[in-house]
Each structure stands twice: as structure tokens, then as C-alpha cells.
Amino acid sequence: xxxPWSILARGRAGGHHDPRAAATRFVIxxxxxxxxxxxxxxxxxxIVETARQQIDDWNIQAMPSADFWRIAAICIKG
Numbered sequence: 907x908x909x910p911w912s913i914l915a916r917g918r919a920g921g922h923h924d925p926r927a928a929a930t931r932f933v934i935x936x937x938x939x940x941x942x943x944x945x946x947x948x949x950x951x952x953i954v955e956t957a958r959q960q961i962d963d964w965n966i967q968a969m970p971s972a973d974f975w976r977i978a979a980i981c982i983k984g
Contacts, residue, residue, distance in 0.1 A: 948983060
């Protein structure tokens with residue numbers, strides 16, 4: 907049976923789920939999704955950790971979009 911391939915499923919390595927890695931991939935994909943910037947323009951680790959602390963979970967996808975972008979805006983490398 908085919909199962910949907912989600913961003914969280916891509917966090918699995920050797921059958922073990924790595925929620926931080928999945929969250930990091932999600933953040934990179936999100937900041938690059940507009941085509942206006944790349945991951946190198948942001949402090950990705952700071953976005954991941956700040957978002958995780960704010961929602962007390964690694965599932966950053968559950969965070970409201972406006973909250974995510976507020977965090978990303980303060981993590982732009984200068």
C-alpha cells in the first residue's frame with residue numbers, strides 16, 4: 907500500500923524519527939518557497955529553536971503562518 911510521503915516522514919533515518927531534522931527541513935522549504943530568498947539568508951537553527959519554544963513542539967507546520975514569518979523576519983542574516 908502506498909502511503910503519503912510527508913515532510914515528517916522524510917525525518918526518518920533508519921526507522922528512527924528525528925523531529926529536529928524534520929523541522930529544519932520544513933523551515934528551509936518554507937523560507938525558500940517564495941523564491942525570494944534561500945536558506946543562506948536566514949539563521950535556520952534560530953528559526954527552528956524559536957518556533958519550537960513558542961509552540962512547545964517540533965511540529966512547526968502547526969504554527970500559524972503569520973507567527974512563523976514573524977520569527978523568520980527576525981532571523982534574517984544581515
